[in-house]
Amino acid sequence: MAKSNQIWSFNALAKPTGPDCNLNCSYCYYKNKKQLYPFTTDFRMTDDTLELFTMKYISQQPAPEINFEWQGGEPTLLGTDYFRKALKLQEKYAAGKRIYNSFQTNGVLLNDEWCSFFKENDFLIGISIDGPEEIHNSARTNKGGQGTFSSVMRGINLLKKYNIDFNTLTVVSSLNVEKPREVYNFLKSIGSNYMQFIPIVEQLRCMSDWEDKYTDDLYTKNNLSPFSVDPEKYGRFLIKIFNEWVAKDVGKHFVQIFDVTLANELGLSPGLCIFDEYCGNALAVEHNGDVFSCDHYVTNTYKLGNIHHSNFNNMLFSVRQQQFGLNKFNSLPDACRKCSYYQYCKGECPKNRIIDVNQGEKKLNYLCKSYKLFFEHVKPYMEYMAEELQNQRPPANIMFKELEKIALMKG
Numbered sequence: 054m055a056k057s058n059q060i061w062s063f064n065a066l067a068k069p070t071g072p073d074c075n076l077n078c079s080y081c082y083y084k085n086k087k088q089l090y091p092f093t094t095d096f097r098m099t100d101d102t103l104e105l106f107t108m109k110y111i112s113q114q115p116a117p118e119i120n121f122e123w124q125g126g127e128p129t130l131l132g133t134d135y136f137r138k139a140l141k142l143q144e145k146y147a148a149g150k151r152i153y154n155s156f157q158t159n160g161v162l163l164n165d166e167w168c169s170f171f172k173e174n175d176f177l178i179g180i181s182i183d184g185p186e187e188i189h190n191s192a193r194t195n196k197g198g199q200g201t202f203s204s205v206m207r208g209i210n211l212l213k214k215y216n217i218d219f220n221t222l223t224v225v226s227s228l229n230v231e232k233p234r235e236v237y238n239f240l241k242s243i244g245s246n247y248m249q250f251i252p253i254v255e256q257l258r259c260m261s262d263w264e265d266k267y268t269d270d271l272y273t274k275n276n277l278s279p280f281s282v283d284p285e286k287y288g289r290f291l292i293k294i295f296n297e298w299v300a301k302d303v304g305k306h307f308v309q310i311f312d313v314t315l316a317n318e319l320g321l322s323p324g325l326c327i328f329d330e331y332c333g334n335a336l337a338v339e340h341n342g343d344v345f346s347c348d349h350y351v352t353n354t355y356k357l358g359n360i361h362h363s364n365f366n367n368m369l370f371s372v373r374q375q376q377f378g379l380n381k382f383n384s385l386p387d388a389c390r391k392c393s394y395y396q397y398c399k400g401e402c403p404k405n406r407i408i409d410v411n412q413g414e415k416k417l418n419y420l421c422k423s424y425k426l427f428f429e430h431v432k433p434y435m436e437y438m439a440e441e442l443q444n445q446r447p448p449a450n451i452m453f454k455e456l457e458k459i460a461l462m463k464g
Contacts, residue, residue: 062116063334063369066348067106069135070126071096071340076159076201079192080226080280082255083126086351090341097131098340100138105360106338107142111150113365118151124348129162133170140174155179157222159193160208161201168215178212178219179249180205184236188229192280206243213244220247225290226280227253233293241306249309250291252282254405254419277419284419288426295427299434304449314428317397318435319442327402333378334369344368346377349404386415394428 072086073096087093098106111119121143123136143152156171157179171178182205183189190200212219221240223229229236240248255278282290291310298308313323326332326347337348338360346355355377357368368374385400388410392398400406401418408417418424438448 062114063336063365064120064122065106065110065336065338065344065365066122066124067098067338068124068126068340069098069103070128070130071098072126073097073130073340074125074127074159075130075161075195076127077194077196077198079194080224080253080255080278082349083351086339089339089351089353093341096126096340098342102340102342102361103139104142106342107139108146109360109365111143111146111148111152116150118153120153120155122155122157124157127159127162128156129158129167133166136170153177157181158208159201160205161195163208163211165211168211168217171212171217172215176217178217179222180209180212180219181222181224182209182240182243183223183226184229184232185239188232188236191228192224192226209243218247219245220249221245222249222251225250225252225282225287227282228280230282230286230290233290234297237294237297241302246305247307247309250294252287252420252423253278253280254407255281282420282423284422285426287420288423291423291427292430295431295434299431299451301452303438303452304447310427311431314397314431315435315438315442315448317399318439328397328399330382330399331378332381332403333374336365336368346374349402350377384415386410386417388417388421392425394425394432397428398424 071090071093072083074081074084077084087096090096107121110121121139128136140154143154154174155177158181160180160182170176181193182202183191183193186200186202189202189205193201193205195201209219221243223236223240237248256276257278294308295311298306298311309325313325313328316323317328323329326335332347335347336357337345337351339345339351342360344357344360344363344365345351346357357363357371357374381400381403384403384406389395389398389400398418398421401420401424405419406416407419408421410417434451437454438451441448441450
């Protein structure tokens with residue numbers, strides 16, 4: 054987080070369909086955002102808003118390379134012509150900057166037209182899939198309540214047919230947290246070389262949550278949804294996948310949390326806000342141009358303004374947003390500050406700080422036990438891989454160490 058009023062790079066996650074989606078996933082936290090716009094029936098970002106967003110996003114930051122991240126809801130609902138228009142606007146306002154596009158989709162509507170468009174324009178695709186058919190269909194259903202696994206797999210096979218790079222986003226919930234190896238090996242089998250695992254920690258909310266009086270005090274451990282992961286089980290989930298990966302997949306399959314942990318071991322920027330010391334430079338832009346502090350804080354309290362009436366830099370450097378970013382560190386309880394694994398965790402996402410330690414003290418992250426288990430287990434491996442990198446050797450050498458260890462155990 055910037056400490057002074059200077060221009061610096063930021064991300065703006067674009068939601069051109071708002072919360073509108075063709076699925077009805079049981080754990081989805083974003084579909085209820087429609088309550089923020091009670092009189093809206095069409096959540097399509099208009100052409101005027103799209104152009105204004107494109108112009109301001111490119112012009113109001115100094116970065117020579119800019120990534121447009123398209124998410125939802127479900128952005129494929131807009132059709133390829135909409136994004137052809139978006140590309141023309143990017144070209145119009147690029148001013149010599151290099152523009153990239155990434156696109157997060159549930160994959161259900163992917164077809165030859167979409168894949169040809171993605172390939173032609175070098176889009177990086179993220180596709181949501183939670184594991185094998187039985188696991189995936191237990192939560193990711195369409196509006197008719199039918200599982201979407203076969204439709205998603207059809208989309209993935211089309212991406213592979215067109216040789217399009219894609220990563221997978223897997224939600225880890227109470228439905229799949231006890232099947233780590235099954236999930237991981239399945240993802241490998243479908244050609245996922247880049248994996249993200251997103252733990253569900255979601256609150257059950259009442260209607261008043263969407264009003265201006267919304268505060269963080271509404272977040273409590275006792276108000277968790279039934280899909281939220283058990284902290285210890287999530288820690289074990291990560292450890293079991295790590296054990297598979299470190300033995301045979303280093304350098305072949307990339308798991309976001311492993312890469313981020315290694316970056317923190319090396320003292321580098323992790324590239325993921327939840328494991329960085331400060332936050333506040335990853336905004337969310339809704340369909341009508343409303344700008345929010347973060348994708349996980351799309352509520353009236355965290356609305357910074359609207360691109361039709363304000364500039365990104367004015368919103369980024371507002372007192373509210375500066376405080377939002379600094380609070381990630383400032384709101385840490387003493388237990389976090391003294392923790393030997395703080396170098397990796399950095400307190401994780403503030404939205405998950407819902408555990409009371411002692412009365413009157415700041416709250417602890419719900420996933421604290423998860424990360425303590427995981428980081429304790431992986432620390433010696435991370436230290437070894439970091440040393441290999443620092444000596445200009447491949448971190449995949451760790452796999453030979455693992456083979457030696459296995460041989461010794463068998464001997």
